[in-house]
Amino acid sequence: xxxxxxxxxxxxxxxxxxxxxxxxxxxxxxxxxxxxxxxxxxxxxxxxxxxxxxxxxxxxxxxxxxxxxxxxxxxxxxxxxxxxxxxxxxxxxxxxxxxxxxxxxxxxxxxxxxxxxxxxxxxxxxxxxxxxxxxxxxxxxxxxxxxxxxxxxxxxxxxxxxxxxxxxxxxxxxxxxxxxxxxxxxxxxxxxxxxxxxxxxxxx
Amino acid sequence: xxxxxxxxxxxxxxxxxxxxxxxxxxxxxxxxxxxxxxxxxxxxxxxxxxxxxxxxxxxxxxxxxxxxxxxxxxxxxxxxxxxxxxxxxxxxxxxxxxxxxxxxxxxxxxxxxxxxxxxxxxxxxxxxxxxxxxxxxxxxxxxxxxxxxxxxxxxxxxxxxxxxxxxxxxxxxxxxxxxxxxxxxxxxxxxxxxxxxxxxxxxxxxxxxxxxxxxxxxxxxxxxxxxxxxxxxxxxxxxxxxxxxxxxxxxxxxxxxxxxxxxxxxxx
Numbered sequence: 001x002x003x004x005x006x007x008x009x010x011x012x013x014x015x016x017x018x019x020x021x022x023x024x025x026x027x028x029x030x031x032x033x034x035x036x037x038x039x040x041x042x043x044x045x046x047x048x049x050x051x052x053x054x055x056x057x058x059x060x061x062x063x064x065x066x067x068x069x070x071x072x073x074x075x076x077x078x079x080x081x082x083x084x085x086x087x088x089x090x091x092x093x094x095x096x097x098x099x100x101x102x103x104x105x106x107x108x109x110x111x112x113x114x115x116x117x118x119x120x121x122x123x124x125x126x127x128x129x130x131x132x133x134x135x136x137x138x139x140x141x142x143x144x145x146x147x148x149x150x151x152x153x154x155x156x157x158x159x160x161x162x163x164x165x166x167x168x169x170x171x172x173x174x175x176x177x178x179x180x181x182x183x184x185x186x187x188x189x190x191x192x193x194x195x196x197x198x199x200x201x202x203x204x
Numbered sequence: 205x206x207x208x209x210x211x212x213x214x215x216x217x218x219x220x221x222x223x224x225x226x227x228x229x230x231x232x233x234x235x236x237x238x239x240x241x242x243x244x245x246x247x248x249x250x251x252x253x254x255x256x257x258x259x260x261x262x263x264x265x266x267x268x269x270x271x272x273x274x275x276x277x278x279x280x281x282x283x284x285x286x287x288x289x290x291x292x293x294x295x296x297x298x299x300x301x302x303x304x305x306x307x308x309x310x311x312x313x314x315x316x317x318x319x320x321x322x323x324x325x326x327x328x329x330x331x332x333x334x335x336x337x338x339x340x341x342x343x344x345x346x347x348x349x350x351x352x353x354x355x356x357x358x359x360x361x362x363x364x365x366x367x368x369x370x371x372x373x374x375x376x377x378x379x380x381x382x383x384x385x386x387x388x389x390x391x392x393x394x395x396x397x398x399x400x401x402x403x404x405x406x407x408x409x410x411x412x413x414x415x416x417x418x419x420x421x422x423x424x425x426x427x428x429x430x431x432x433x434x435x436x437x438x439x440x441x442x443x444x445x446x447x448x449x450x451x452x453x454x455x456x457x458x459x460x461x462x463x464x465x466x467x468x469x470x471x472x
Contacts, residue, residue, distance in 0.1 A: 077221030078426040085432060086423070125430075187424055190433070191416040 032187035034196060035170075037148075040179035043067075046143045048107060048133035051120040056133055058105065066201050067103045067174040068184075071144055071152065071167055073110035074122040079169045079186045081126075087171070088126040090193030098201055101176075104130045109144075109152035109167045111137055147172060147180065175203035214361045215283070217293030217354040217421045222428035224286075231361065232283040236276060243272045243317065250319045265319070272317030279310050283364060292360050294428040296411070296419060297439035304447040306364055307341065311371035312455075315379035326373065327382035334400040337374035340366050345407050347418045354421050374400055378455065390463035394456045401452045404444060411441030 043059055050056040058069075068087060072080035084106070091099055106123060108114040111134050114122075119132035135143075141151035152167035169186040181203065184193075212218075213231030247269060281287060282305040291298035327333070343349060344363050353359030377384070378393055386392050410418075414437060417423035423433040431439070 078219070081427060082424055085427075089432065089434065187420075189416070189420060189423055194416070 032185045032189075033192065034173070034182045034184050034188075036182050037180055040181045041147070043174050043178040043180065044069075044143065044147055046139075046146075048135040048139070048143075049116070051116040051123075051132040051134070053116065056131065058133075062103050062105065062174065063178060064176055065101055065103050066176055066197070066203075067105060069105050069107070069147075069172040069174060070170075071107045071109050071140070071149065072169075073108050073152075073165045073167065074114050074118055075110065076165070076167075083169070083171060083186060083188070084123070084126040084130070086188065086190045087193055088130075089190045090197060091127065093194050094197060098198060101201055102197065105133060106130055107133045107135070107140055107143070109137075109140060110154075110165045111135065111140070144168060173200060175200055177204045179203075212357065214357040214364075215285075215288035215292040216357045216360050217425065219293070219425065221426040222290070222294055227285050227289065229284055229288060231357070232280070232288065236280045236283070239279065240276045243276065243314075246318055247272065268317045268319050270317075271313045275310050275313035275317055278305055278313065279368075282306060282310070290428060292354055293421065294425050295431070296417075296422045296433075296437045297431075297443055299422075300411075300440035300443040301447070302364070303341075303367060303444065304451070306367040307337075307371040308375070308448070308451050310368065311375045312379055314372065315375055327377040327380065328384060330377040330382050330384055330387060330396055333373040333377060334396060337370045337400060338403040340370035341403055341407065347420070351420045378459075390459050394459050397452060397455050397459070401448055404448050408441045408444035408448070411437050411444065413441075414438075 043063065045059040047055055047057045070080075070083060072083070074080075084104075087104060091102065091104070094102075104127065106119070108119055114134060116132070116134060119134060123130040123132045137152075144151045149168035149170065149172075152165050154163045155166050156163040171184040171188070172180055173182040173184065175181050182200075211230060212227070213229060213234075215229055215232070247265070250265070250268075282302050287298060287302065291302040344366055350363070353363055376382075377387065378397055381387070414434070417433040417437050419437070422436060429436075
């Protein structure tokens with residue numbers, strides 16, 4: 001049966017649509033992957049205040065465990081909630097024994113607005129086991145710089161009524177051998193976390 | 205004044221946080237306005253004939269006018285703020301609502317609203333129309349395609365217009381008839397509607413049972429609602445599944461009852 005011109009035109013159009021979405025390197029639009037840190041750095045040593053008011057010595061409390069360390073703020077409109085939501089969703093899929101071996105530590109880069117109560121309430125929306133830490137802006141900036149991250153900078157709105165906080169959007173991964181081995185930038189999808197976390201647990 | 209090159213003509217997934225503030229999309233207004241003007245011209249053209257013909261046609265013409273008006277209003281609501289940007293860049297569930305509107309309801313209303321002789325060429329081979337519809341729906345749900353196209357105004361518009369155009373093709377033989385052999389038999393049309401919409405159901409199930417969000421556009425978008433990306437996707441699948449049912453079975457019911465009524469009239 002000869003193909004009509006209309007059908008042929010439609011098929012060409014559909015092929016163009018599909019070609020627009022297909023890329024030879026298989027990259028997903030907007031999706032990001034882990035960036036290895038080489039050479040690996042040692043697990044950082046710092047102490048900040050947890051949301052329950054107690055001191056949290058990061059090195060001692062997370063030693064030997066897979067730790068995801070993230071610097072952000074609760075008023076963040078985009079990167080922070082997406083990052084934490086995707087991590088939480090991936091953690092939910094892990095077997096309980098694996099899940100128990102992972103810590104997610106959030107450090108606020110906006111101590112002025114992020115009170116302990118606000119941090120706790122915000123983190124609980126993702127996962128109540130996420131640790132929230134707070135400290136003086138200068139201390140947090142020093143920790144970030146020690147990890148090779150740019151310190152956060154407040155960016156006021158045009159009317160001055162509000163400010164955003166420009167901050168490093170990467171999640172640092174500290175593996176059970178106490179080494180900072182990878183950065184996960186903004187845009188990492190749930191399926192990537194779900195695939196990588198079990199492997200990261202085995203790095204010793 | 206904003207330069208033309210910086211005006212957002214059509215809704216696009218721009219990755220910006222959802223603010224809830226109204227935003228205008230002149231491209232949408234232009235498109236809907238052109239459609240409304242075209243329909244108005246068609247209705248005026250069909251209003252010819254003598255007074256008696258006009259009196260007979262009044263009831264039918266009122267129904268057609270209502271259908272055309274409904275089509276234009278629904279199209280505008282579907283493409284413009286807030287449904288347009290929400291569906292394009294934030295929520296898969298809203299995009300599913302847009303799909304039902306653009307691919308099914310608006311085309312049916314448009315076709316029901318335009319009188320005059322059917323354009324036989326468009327409906328000569330209903331099976332080709334159905335295949336084109338299915339392929340378009342499938343192609344515009346491929347994650348790589350969606351993620352690539354929704355990030356640009358042209359791409360997002362292409363998806364919207366592809367749904368509208370393929371929907372018009374698919375529903376044309378149903379609403380306006382076809383010269384194809386055996387098409388006059390209502391069972392053929394009922395089967396066409398049922399079979400032609402099965403691909404949508406498959407896509408709906410795929411959205412419902414996916415282990416991870418399929419579309420990076422929606423997974424990585426700033427949340428407009430306190431709704432997780434996977435739950436939003438499952439909601440999209442449910443919208444497609446539940447939304448298609450009344451459209452499909454409603455249409456089949458209308459065809460069936462018209463068939464039953466004409467058979468009863470023929471018997472008398």
